[in-house]
Amino acid sequence: MDIVSFMDVEETENDLIISFALDIGEGYIKTLLLHRTLFCEFIMPEEERGTKVSLEDLDIAEEHMNTLECVTFHEKIIKIKARFSSHEINLRKLQLEEIDQIKESLTHHNYDERFEIKFT
Secondary structure, three states, X not given: XXXXXXXXXXXXXXXXXXXXXXXXXXXXXXEEEEEEEOOOHHHOOHHHOOOEEEEOOOOOOOXXXXXXXXXXXXXXXXXXXXXXXEEEEEOOOOOXXXXXXXXXHHHHHOOOOOOEEEXX
């Protein structure tokens, strides 16, 4: 399970982005992104719409179709299930306000109910 060192939420009229900096040791990180492109989504095929999940150095042939299917919160653990990948991340280094910001942003990403958000 990866530990999140820090996170960022960016919301504009064109994009919704949640980025997680995952600690990979010795001061290095890799980035896990949840990204929804609002401004051109209407011209995309139905199966390409929604929040995309990408991880630095993850080799997925059709990354543009790796759409978010489910996010499960359990205490300070998040399980992220996408079409072609799954990730389990630990938020123990984040403040409660940052976790609340993630939850709020996910509701914005999910305005059309394309994925599930669960709390256990």
